[in-house]
Ligand SMILES: Nc1ncnc2c1ncn2[C@@H]1O[C@H](COP(=O)(O)OP(=O)(O)OP(=O)(O)O)[C@@H](O)[C@H]1O
């Protein structure tokens with residue numbers, strides 16, 4: 001084996017380090033797209049040079065401008081899409097496709113309209129061949145956890161947006177994945193429901209010790225929830241900075257949002273997203 005190969009093998013062994021739940025190793029995603037004239041194909045670099053190590057039980061949020069590659073990144077973690085180069089490891093093993101070790105919660109709820117609340121939540125358990133009685137017991141537990149007791153037999157169209165979102169969370173939690181991948185899950189609900197869903201999610205996370213990757217357009221939501229916020233830039237999508245959130249837990253909206261630390265962190269991320277820090281660098285370097 002050549003020296004170069006040996007070195008890269010050693011590096012990849014350290015990237016499989018079991019102390020991390022997720023290791024994202026230098027991911028790059030190129031899409032083939034139609035060119036402006038509509039005749040030719042060209043390459044579009046959506047995500048580049050993306051590296052991240054996530055510890056078990058960590059809560060990571062990702063913010064960035066529209067089109068910067070957040071969903072592309074999450075789809076790769078979910079195993080729904082493959083990176084053009086680079087690798088993602090979960091518990092030291094490379095991701096090869098979707099699996100029940102990861103629960104996915106998308107923006108559009110994606111509930112089965114022909115299934116009741118209870119039956120939606122039992123879906124992953126059916127795939128796992130869990131017997132009916134046990135399924136009922138587990139779905140009951142998660143219905144209670146997300147505050148939907150009494151709504152077991154409703155169909156999705158009979159629920160509010162916030163309730164549908166709770167079902168989607170309960171469905172993902174029910175089959176007990178260690179990782180939850182959430183792509184703007186609360187974007188479609190009103191501000192008040194959103195704040196209560198954020199607190200509920202933190203409660204569930206504290207009780208279940210899941211590792212969460214949560215994408216959002218809201219800087220405030222990102223700061224409120226996270227241990228660390230990944231700030232991305234567009235064209236191509238790269239990590240600009242990873243911010244440690246020093247707010248204490250448990251976090252209650254009414255207390256956290258008025259704190260100095262919350263506001264200064266939010267402003268810092270706003271500046272990163274609006275490129276104000278770049279301007280400062282340009283001014284300094286001129
Ligand atoms: N299947 C695809 N084929 C070609 N280009 C794609 C494909 N999926 C995404 N893209 C492009 O890749 C870039 C990143 O898309 P992505 O959906 O990951 O962005 P995003 O950060 O999730 O945006 P938003 O905040 O609007 O949801 C965009 O420019 C998009 O047009």
Ligand SMILES: [Mg+2]
Pocket residue numbers: 070071072183
């Ligand atoms: Mg997206």
